[in-house]
Amino acid sequence: MNESISGNQKKRGRPATGERAHIAARVSDDEAARIDAWAEAHGITRAEAIRRLIGMALIHDAEEVE
Numbered sequence: 001m002n003e004s005i006s007g008n009q010k011k012r013g014r015p016a017t018g019e020r021a022h023i024a025a026r027v028s029d030d031e032a033a034r035i036d037a038w039a040e041a042h043g044i045t046r047a048e049a050i051r052r053l054i055g056m057a058l059i060h061d062a063e064e065v066e
Helices: 029-042 046-065
Strands: none
Touching (some): 029 046
């Protein structure tokens, strides 16, 4: 009988960075264009723009609750 492979087997897929959770969201073409325009105006990437816009919305929401 063949023995199963043992030892250091490589894992499939991209290794986890452990830095942040990955969240996917669908946006319309118009929303993506508006995000891209905002990002370009602030000299940042689309991903950073999304993070900042979410952060701004959460701060705004917290201020409304107080």
